[in-house]
Amino acid sequence: MTNTNPKNWLVLIGISLAAIMVPIDYTIVNTCLALIQRDLNMSIAQLQWLMTGFGITFCALLTVMGRLADILGRRRLTYLGCIGFGLASLGAGLSHSSFLLIIMRVLQGIFGAIMFPAGSAIITDAFPKKDQGKVLGIYGACMGIGLAIGPVLGGIITGLLNWRWIFFINIPVIIISLLICIPVLRESKHPCQLSIDWVGMILLILSLASLVFAISMGSEYGWGSLIIISTFIIAILSITALILIENKVKDPLLPFHLFTNHGFQASAWAYSIFVGFSWVVIFLTPLYLHDVVGFNTLQTGLMLLPMTIMTIIFPKISGHLYDRFKASVVMSIMFSTTIIAYLLFLFFQPNIPYWFIILVFIIYGASWGMGNGVGTPLAISQLENNNDVGVVAGAVITILNIAGVIILAFATTIFNYSQHYFLGYYLQQSATSFTATQIQAIHAALANPDQAANLIQQSSPAQATILLALFKTTFADGFRIVIALLLLLTLIGLPFALRSAKFLIKHD
The missing domain is CATH 1.20.1250.20 (MFS general substrate transporter like domains)
Structure with a gap:
């Protein structure tokens, strides 16, 4: 007692x-x-x-x-x-x-x-x-x-x-x-x-904020515009300064020396990319269910419930697997379930049955839960010095958030480009003619909900029906392009992750 x-x-x-x-x-x-x-x-x-x-x-x-x-x-x-x-x-x-x-x-x-x-x-x-x-x-x-x-x-x-x-x-x-x-x-x-690494903190904020701004707003301001070029330069300079300073200060915000440990390097990269991809999924899927499938927010929240349950259950299961098997076995299961989920996401349609949505979220929730269960312990277990546990835990959280921020910025940019590409293609193939001014307004409306609503109200009934269908279809196409890219990168990364797992086996 x-x-x-x-x-x-x-x-x-x-x-x-x-x-x-x-x-x-x-x-x-x-x-x-x-x-x-x-x-x-x-x-x-x-x-x-x-x-x-x-x-x-x-x-x-x-x-x-x-x-x-x-x-x-x-x-x-x-x-x-x-x-x-x-x-x-x-x-x-x-x-x-x-x-x-x-x-x-x-x-x-x-x-x-x-x-x-x-x-x-x-x-x-x-x-x-x-x-x-x-x-x-x-x-x-x-x-x-x-x-x-x-x-x-x-x-x-x-x-x-x-x-x-x-x-x-x-x-x-x-x-x-x-x-x-x-x-x-x-x-x-x-x-x-x-000591408190104030300089590292400021440089990290400046690096991430400028990089994310440049990536996400480049299409809006123009990639050759002064503001985007300037923010890219600021990002490059601040990232360079961050790396140089963090390698010299006594107690760095980002302890880069940890990456000389091959086991930590392998686990940190695999887990951070995995978490970064999950940011993209959890950002886009609720929007898809609302804008394409037509769910209200309550329905969307309830549809995500199976994924939530899996993310609560599976950390414990993956923890048991990690205790019994090699790191490569756990990583193989985690990546495999993620790949299956991405494949199923590609079959999302406007009239998708409820059971299929639930199935996909159960599988994805299981993979996400497994990652949450073994990611940080796997990174910490690579260290021979237990005094570094607190430093490593903080570093892992920081790295995961950095990965999420940057990957989400890239994903939304790719999503936007895909939407505009498919919109242009469908407008060219449309039997209903639109003027050049209307086409320009339709493209602008993708990023402006008020403008989209006004455009539909001002259009003829036939054009309004086409526009509604176009907005839904191009969103679905953009979603599939992003998911397909996540799937491709996961497939490419899997062999590298498993090859890197040989560094983890020594510490299992």
């Missing part, structure tokens, strides 16, 4: 309640993207900033804020993160412009990064060593479960209320968390010799 103080379990409940809101908010917007796009007149390129804006600041500040909490006080930083996150959520719910909503998402990422690592340290201090593995496992599970239930929760809340409540709902949860924590939470500090 454990002699743990009952108050410590209240600490765990209060901290975990606040912490789970961070990953939930990461993905809760996904099922509501179509409604947000319509209400705030946002393009696909702008929509992806609702995820990447959050992701850039969260991953860049996570390690820095963990060290700052050790110095200034973990309780103080936890309260600051909770209150700031609640206020940013209120601002997001009240936003009436795309720019303001993106800014609020960036602030959510900042305050989430303040809150999350401080909570981990508080829990470690609150429990005796014999209980720390169990309670940190519970706290860590908040990240995976939160990411998984976010889209489902978003669909249900939006279906019953409206999309603004996906942000408002955070406020009472944060208040309850604070009411639980305030009476039982004690201040704790751990001033250590680790």
Whole structure:
């Protein structure tokens, strides 16, 4: 029997309640993207900033804020993160412009990064060593479960209320968390010799923000425009400076020396690409179900429920597989189920039966859950020095977010180009004639929901029917192109991943 103080379990409940809101908010917007796009007149390129804006600041500040909490006080930083996150959520719910909503998402990422690592340290201090593995496992599970239930929760809340409540709902949860924590939470500090890599943090934010902006907005401003060329130059310079500085500072934000370990390198690259691809799937599939299949947000959220259940169940299953078999076996199963899911995604149609959607999401959820279950442990297990575990865990989270941000930016750009390509082709083949001005307006309407609605209203009944069909068809075509590319890259990467697994076997 454990002699743990009952108050410590209240600490765990209060901290975990606040912490789970961070990953939930990461993905809760996904099922509501179509409604947000319509209400705030946002393009696909702008929509992806609702995820990447959050992701850039969260991953860049996570390690820095963990060290700052050790110095200034973990309780103080936890309260600051909770209150700031609640206020940013209120601002997001009240936003009436795309720019303001993106800014609020960036602030959510900042305050989430303040809150999350401080909570981990508080829990470690609150429990005796014999209980720390169990309670940190519970706290860590908040990240995976939160990411998984976010889209489902978003669909249900939006279906019953409206999309603004996906942000408002955070406020009472944060208040309850604070009411639980305030009476039982004690201040704790751990001033250590680790320095805070402020320069690395700034360069990482600048690198990711400029690179993602250039990639996602190039088609809108023109790839040869001054603003896009300038942001590409800023990205290249800041990435170069980041690599040079991180190899020289004592306690780098991104410890590049870890990549000299072949086992860590293999597991980190495989897992980061896997997670980056999952960002793309979870961004595009809710939009597909709404815009092409015609589901409302509640239906979309419920359709994602099987995937959510699988992502909760399969980390434990993959953990058992990892304990019993070689790393190459686990990676083979994970990649194989992902490939099957991508193949099935290619068969999505506007009149797709419900059972087929559920089947695909079950398979994809199983592969995603397996990745979540073994990804970080696999990377950590490659180290011979246990003192680096905290550094590696933070580095893995940072790398995963970087991969997600960059891969999603590339995917949305490819999606946009595919849409415009197929739209031009279909308009040429159409029996109904459109003027050059109308064709230009139709292309512009792909990125502008208000313009698309006005265009349909101003068209003849025959043209309006064709336009509606075109918008659905080109979205489906763009979706299939992106999924086909993910499938191709996964097939190409599989042999390399399995070949790299020979470096992992030594540490299994």
